[in-house]
Amino acid sequence: MKFQQIDQFAAELKADTRAAVYDGSKKGHEKRTKLLFDEYADPDRLRHIAGEVKQHVVENLDTYLPQVEAKLKANGVIVHWAATAEAANQAVLGIMRARGATKMVKAKTMVSEETELAHFLEKHGMEALETDLGEFIVQIDGDHPSHIVKPIIHKNRREIATSFEKNGLGAYNDDPQTITRRARNFLRHKYLEADVGLTGANFVSAESGRLVLVTNEGNSRFCLAATKCHIAMVGIEKIVPRDYDLALFLNLLARSGTAQELTVYTEFISGPKSPTQPDGPEEMHVIFVDNGRTEVLASDCRDILRCIRCGACLNVCPVYRQASGHAYRSVYPGPVGAVLSPLMMGDKFPQKADLPKASSLCGACNEVCPVNIPIPDLLLRLRNRAKEENVPSPGTPPMGAWALLASQPTAWRASLFGGKIINYLPTKLLPIPALRAWEAKRSLPVWRGGEFRKWLKNRPPGKSSA
Amino acid sequence: MLNTERKPITGKRVQLMATCLCDAFYDDVAAATVQVLEHLGVEVVFPEGQTCCGQPAFNGGDWAASRKVVRHTVKTFAGEEPVVVPSGSCAAMMFHGTVLEFEKEADLGEVEALGRRTWELGDFIVNGLGVNTWPGRFEATVAFHRSCHSRGTNSSTAAATLLGSVAGLKIVEFGEGEQCCGFGGTFSVAFPNISASMGALKLDHIRAVKPDVLVSGDMSCMMHLGGLAQEEGKPIKTMHLAQVLRDALKNGKLI
Numbered sequence: 001m002k003f004q005q006i007d008q009f010a011a012e013l014k015a016d017t018r019a020a021v022y023d024g025s026k027k028g029h030e031k032r033t034k035l036l037f038d039e040y041a042d043p044d045r046l047r048h049i050a051g052e053v054k055q056h057v058v059e060n061l062d063t064y065l066p067q068v069e070a071k072l073k074a075n076g077v078i079v080h081w082a083a084t085a086e087a088a089n090q091a092v093l094g095i096m097r098a099r100g101a102t103k104m105v106k107a108k109t110m111v112s113e114e115t116e117l118a119h120f121l122e123k124h125g126m127e128a129l130e131t132d133l134g135e136f137i138v139q140i141d142g143d144h145p146s147h148i149v150k151p152i153i154h155k156n157r158r159e160i161a162t163s164f165e166k167n168g169l170g171a172y173n174d175d176p177q178t179i180t181r182r183a184r185n186f187l188r189h190k191y192l193e194a195d196v197g198l199t200g201a202n203f204v205s206a207e208s209g210r211l212v213l214v215t216n217e218g219n220s221r222f223c224l225a226a227t228k229c230h231i232a233m234v235g236i237e238k239i240v241p242r243d244y245d246l247a248l249f250l251n252l253l254a255r256s257g258t259a260q261e262l263t264v265y266t267e268f269i270s271g272p273k274s275p276t277q278p279d280g281p282e283e284m285h286v287i288f289v290d291n292g293r294t295e296v297l298a299s300d301c302r303d304i305l306r307c308i309r310c311g312a313c314l315n316v317c318p319v320y321r322q323a324s325g326h327a328y329r330s331v332y333p334g335p336v337g338a339v340l341s342p343l344m345m346g347d348k349f350p351q352k353a354d355l356p357k358a359s360s361l362c363g364a365c366n367e368v369c370p371v372n373i374p375i376p377d378l379l380l381r382l383r384n385r386a387k388e389e390n391v392p393s394p395g396t397p398p399m400g401a402w403a404l405l406a407s408q409p410t411a412w413r414a415s416l417f418g419g420k421i422i423n424y425l426p427t428k429l430l431p432i433p434a435l436r437a438w439e440a441k442r443s444l445p446v447w448r449g450g451e452f453r454k455w456l457k458n459r460p461p462g463k464s465s466a
Numbered sequence: 467m468l469n470t471e472r473k474p475i476t477g478k479r480v481q482l483m484a485t486c487l488c489d490a491f492y493d494d495v496a497a498a499t500v501q502v503l504e505h506l507g508v509e510v511v512f513p514e515g516q517t518c519c520g521q522p523a524f525n526g527g528d529w530a531a532s533r534k535v536v537r538h539t540v541k542t543f544a545g546e547e548p549v550v551v552p553s554g555s556c557a558a559m560m561f562h563g564t565v566l567e568f569e570k571e572a573d574l575g576e577v578e579a580l581g582r583r584t585w586e587l588g589d590f591i592v593n594g595l596g597v598n599t600w601p602g603r604f605e606a607t608v609a610f611h612r613s614c615h616s617r618g619t620n621s622s623t624a625a626a627t628l629l630g631s632v633a634g635l636k637i638v639e640f641g642e643g644e645q646c647c648g649f650g651g652t653f654s655v656a657f658p659n660i661s662a663s664m665g666a667l668k669l670d671h672i673r674a675v676k677p678d679v680l681v682s683g684d685m686s687c688m689m690h691l692g693g694l695a696q697e698e699g700k701p702i703k704t705m706h707l708a709q710v711l712r713d714a715l716k717n718g719k720l721i
Contacts, residue, residue: 007657026642318646318667322660358657360650360664361525362614367644377566383527384567395656399523403531406486407538409515416489437655441662442693445491452484452493456500456512 002394003437006358010323017154021146021324024153025315031259032312032368039261050248051372054306057239058297064206064239065288071209072286075271080287085115088289092117092198092231093124095285099229101126101195105187107213107220108132109200110148110309111233111289113331114344117198129194131187131219133180140167146325146333149257149311154324187219197223197281201234202308203249204286207242210270211286214253214263221265230272230281236288237305249308252370257310292344301378304339306371313365313375319358328355335365339378353386357393397434416449423447473548473583475594479509481543483551483560483584486518487685495685498712499552499587505715506595510550515542519551521559525651529567536564537573540580548594549584552708554616554683557586586616588683588707592624599631602718604710607636609677611668611691613684614646625683625707632714641671649690665694672702679703681710 010018036043057064069079082088088111096104104121106112106128118139121128130139134151138144141163145151152160161174169182199220203212211232213220224230240249254260273280296305314320314334325333330341330352338359342352356379365375386393405411423446428439438444480503488496500510519539523532539560543549551557561581568574591597610629612622629637648654648664669691672680680702682688688704695702705713715721 003658004656007659010657010663011659318648318664319657319660322663357527357653358660360614360646360648360653360661362646362650363617364614364644364646367617380524380527380563380566383525384529387527387529393527393656395658396526396652397655399526399528399531403523403528403534406517406520406535409517409538409542412517419490434652434655437658438693439697440658441697442654442665442690443696444693445689447490448493449490452488452496453512453514455493455497 004354004357004393004395005329006319006323006327006354007395009327013324013327016156017324018322020156021154022321024147024150025317025321028150028259028315029312029368032256032315035255035259035261046248046252047370047372050252050370051306053240053245053248054308054371055303057241058237058302058305061236061239061297064241065236068204068206068209068239071206072271075209076284077209077271078283078285080285081290082287083290085289085291088115088233088287088291089117089120091285091287092233093121093126095229095231096121096126096196099195099283101229103190103194104128104196104198105131105191105194105223105227106135107197107199107215107223108135108151109198109233110331111200111235111291112198113145114291115233115289117233128198129187129190131191131223132215133183133217136183136187137163140164144326145331147311147314148309148332148334148336154326187222191222191226194223194227196229196231197227198231198233199223201232201238201286202253203240203246204234204238205241205243205246206239208270210243210268212246212250213267213269214250214265215267216258216260216264218265221267224269224281225279228281229283229285230269231285231287233287233289236290236293237307253308253310256312256368256370292346295346296340296343299343300381301339301343303373304336304343304375304378306373307336307340308371310370312368312370316364316368317359318362318364319360323358328358330355335359335375335379336373339375339382342382350386350389350391353382353389353391354393356380356382356386357396395433395437413450413453416453419447419449471582472585472594475548477547478507479511479547480590481545481547481549482510482512483516483519483543483549483556484512485551485553485556485685487689488552491689492685492706495552495706495708498706498708499550501715501721502587502591502708502711503550505721506591506597508595511547513542517542519556519559521556521563522651524559524563524567525653532567533571536568536577540573540576543580547583548590549580550587550590551584552587552683552706553685554586554613554619554621555686557584557589557621558615558619560584586619586621586683588624588628589619589621592627593620598627600628600711600714602714602716602720603633604714604717605634606678607638607676608710609638609640609672609675609680611647611672611680611682611687612643613682613687616683621683628711629681629707632710635710635714638675638677640675642667647687647690649686651686654690661690662694665690669695669698669702679705679710681705681707683707
């Protein structure tokens with residue numbers, strides 16, 4: 001029997017990996033809930049407000065983007081616009097070549113995962129080193145991140161120790177402190193050798209043109225302190241209207257993403273170093289990346305552009321916990337990815353049209369979302385789009401005959417009584433895929449079609465009736 | 467996002483939406499719903515032409531097929547009386563799902579109007595009729611499963627209020643109560659491995675607190691968890707909220 005790809009992936013997942021993903025996401029979710037509800041009287045209200053602010057931005061990008069460009073330019077920043085992933089990567093390559101640069105140190109940024117920047121630069125003879133510990137491990141392993149915030153949630157420390165050993169970073173040792181120290185020693189020298197530092201931005205204020213970066217390892221600061229050129233790759237939806245709004249967003253992002261009151265480092269970057277500052281990049285570029293976002297904006301799923309990439313919806317999602325991030329075959333996994341990833345495919349939507357189906361529509365994602373994205377509604381819209389575009393959907397029962405039956409009461413009643421035959425059939429052997437899929441793990445209840453209607457009819461007069 | 471605003475209750479007559487699951491499998495749940503409502507002095511009318519709320523096709527992505535069924539349902543439940551349904555899932559379909567799939571349809575207004583007078587059973591009793599305590603007796607330790615479709619609605623608190631007030635009944639909390647049972651309609655057959663694994667986790671948490679009975683306001687969740695438990699060879703006792711309330715009345719010799 002053929003089931004959905006993600007279901008197959010989950011069934012074949014190593015028990016170790018499943019346990020790592022399950023424990024990591026469950027803990028993340030529980031800590032988040034405790035922190036939010038211990039500290040705020042009505043955290044639900046906060047996320048509704050944040051959602052309204054971001055929705056406002058998304059619907060007024062045409063006003064905010066020119067505003068932010070003007071601010072950045074006034075701050076001495078060189079602004080680039082990249083319609084595609086390729087254009088964004090070319091912009092980075094162009095900047096590096098113009099400076100005669102060959103070595104880049106990178107902070108964690110999801111948009112550079114979208115464009116596969118590191119691979120692109122390596123292909124063009126540049127070194128692009130990930131400095132976030134998780135991303136560094138992914139890079140030396142030739143792996144992919146499986147979580148937006150915790151890229152190596154799918155790995156345990158024994159696997160990491162093995163890959164450190166393989167990559168010449170010391171003899172096998174799976175003590176987390178030792179692993180971290182080794183990575184740190186290795187990376188320290190790399191910062192000093194690098195020509196260019198690349199970061200993303202968690203927020204850009206339209207009011208001041210400030211870029212806001214949140215990190216926990218301090219690696220992004222090293223990327224900027226030691227290099228002469230700072231390039232920030234930023235999705236066009238990352239704008240907040242005012243600096244003031246950051247109070248709300250920083251509080252929600254840290255709590256939702258990593259269950260912290262505030263991340264260890266929060267950087268506000270207003271431009272390249274001024275003549276009076278002794279250190280810092282003398283040149284600063286911001287590359288605004290579209291890569292399918294305006295198409296998402298034009299769709300009836302534009303609410304997904306509110307996303308601030310906290311990963312709370314991944315952590316709470318029972319499907320993500322069973323399947324892991326790699327099951328989604330996309331940079332963005334989990335509930336947010338199941339909406340965003342197929343949308344960003346453009347014409348190739350059918351290739352990822354199965355992602356929105358990987359959900360029981362339980363709604364937990366919406367409940368935890370710091371910007372209140374109605375993820376289940378968007379998943380449903382995409383399911384309908386897949387149907388309208390005739391994308392095959394293995395395992396989903398066809399609904400045409402059912403709809404016909406359910407809109408003709410006489411036929412419906414007849415089938416209620418007639419359905420009793422199922423009690424006498426070896427249902428597990430019937431060639432009905434949906435029935436077999438159900439019965440592989442679950443017993444069917446006894447068919448009692450029409451019994452309620454009979455009961456109601458045979459009641460003594462005076463009682464409620466049909 | 468949920469359109470949970472309800473038309474205020476007038477009169478003591480309701481239309482019963484029995485749900486397709488009760489029509490096919492769980493007749494006693496539908497009967498218990500009638501008995502519970504009648505105990506409250508409510509006259510129950512059962513529109514014979516009813517079939518299904520349209521959710522299977524809506525969740526499966528076939529909105530055109532779903533709309534066909536919803537249009538039939540709107541016609542079947544014509545009138546002004548409240549429509550009461552012993553399922554948070556079908557109720558949510560009527561007041562939220564249908565609104566989504568009829569967004570661009572000319573008859574959106576009629577569909578919305580039906581949604582505004584549709585009530586999940588527990589919500590109707592507590593918030594519609596203002597009844598907060600339940601008479602009779604039910605001697606059991608109960609694990610109450612909050613179905614996902616009652617997120618953001620009044621249904622879960624309503625059910626907990628009613629159950630908590632029954633003499634002899636003790637509610638036990640279990641781990642990760644907010645997590646889904648894994649059913650999810652077509653999801654359960656298109657993603658059977660993930661769906662069943664989700665259910666197995668839920669069952670572990672429930673069994674750990676050793677309840678006498680697992681209760682929910684949605685038979686779809688009970689069908690999934692009960693079916694899984696039975697297939698494992700370790701059956702659990704499941705009941706619908708309406709059955710517990712009805713049995714409490716019977717035990718107290720009130721019906």
